[in-house]
Amino acid sequence: MDLLAYTIIAGIMYGIFFGLVGLGLNIIFGVMRMINLAHGDFIMLGAFLAFWLFYLFGINPLLVIPIATTVFFLIGFPLYYAFVPRLSKSSDPEMLSFILFFGLSQVIEAVIILAFGNNQRSIPSTVFGTSSFSILGQSFPKAWLATTLVAFAAFIIIYWYFRHTRLGYATRAIMSNREEALISGIDIDRVSAIAFCLGLVFASVAGIFSYFMIGAAYPSMGPDLTTVSFAIIVLGSLGSPLGTVIGGLLYGVAVMFMQTYFSSWANILPYILLIVIMLLKPEGLFGKAARSA
């Protein structure tokens, strides 16, 4: 019974974190209708940024968040304007976007290996203190609590952005119908560039806290994380950022059950989930109603 309770509670915390892992990919897909195949590599970049800031200056992962936000807005804007408007004008934007982002993924991985070597890095979870905290009699490391709270805050922020800011409404307008958004006077490239940057920022924040939830970071971790993220957003519904929360929770709980009861099978879980969802409910569990939200 204790094992079951632990599995469920850990699964929920895990799931909230995995919602954050998928969030950025879904924001970018919702607005740009492109799958960022380099998504996992931006998670890795976030992880490496956190590692070096911690290793060199002893900066706490929580304080890396504002730094990562700045860095990835600075990277995201030129990256967007250099490639995406040109891509949108091409004859086959979807196919070419796959090639572009796949290439970007390879480049990021190669550059990081060249710069830092293909080694594993980690930040000890004791950075948040050695004491643990308990929920319903189960105890967990403090780092889990910090991660869960950060992921939760990310959802609140994105909800607030979509529902209570002008830019958020403009973003929803683009997600709902590009032509109607254009003719309402919205500068689609500007709003999409911001959404792209937000997508990278949320990916990097997931990376900062990945040490405590998935373990050591290494330069080639990106593609696997992209697959996991893709499974999560398909589960929760493509293009519905808030559906990602549900996708993440389901994935998190499922992973915990697999790791606890069938640990040798845990790694194929995202692939199994993807196949099952595609066969049974390809529009995602949240369906169409949530997509326009």
Add this chain to the structure above:
Amino acid sequence: MSHSEDVLLRVDGLVKKFGELKALNGFSITVGKGKIVGLAGPNGSGKTTVINVISGIYKPDVGSIEFDGKSIYRLPSHKIVHRGINRTFQVPKPLAGLTVLQNISIAAIYGSQAGNKTETVKEALEIVGLEDAKDTLAANLTLAQQKLLGLARALATKPKMLLVDEIAAGLSSQELQWIADMLIHIHKSGISMIVVEHLMGFIDSLTSDVVVMNAGANLFRGSIEDASRNEEVIEVFLGR
């Protein structure tokens, strides 16, 4: 019409290709300040493409487009909106997850350059008579209501010119009369229009000045009465 200060929109020699297909092949049209021009033609003649190119949804390949004395050729859509051109869609495409009020507010906030936005939104709602439905989700509106919302959304950007694309399609004769009256009312407030319609009857209730196009090019310009006697016009419409 020849005096350039009286011309609001001047489109000249427009070409738009989709692969090998020339959807527009040297199309030209001028619209005077405060005028309504009907644009008619058989299905596939390029009427909607004209609207899509003028409003910046499609980029033209060749030609020139001048609005209010300045070129808007190949400008991005949102900038064309800011210059004072807006449109409706043949198949309405409201932002389904947002309410009527939110749909119109977005257009007022992002599309119009000056003025009291709250007042603008209220006016637009009043003109189309959607005040009672303002908190309804756009997805739950009837087709006629969605067309009205499209019109209100366009008006909220404070346009000088409105491009109305086959607004009559799929409406009952009663709704048609109602929409025609509304467009006349909007026109009286000083907004010029191009009204695209497959059928001459609806255009006739708004203006006598009509352009007929076929295969992406001009076929006729003049009064509806003359159009109905023109051999070539009769030929493309009846397909002799």
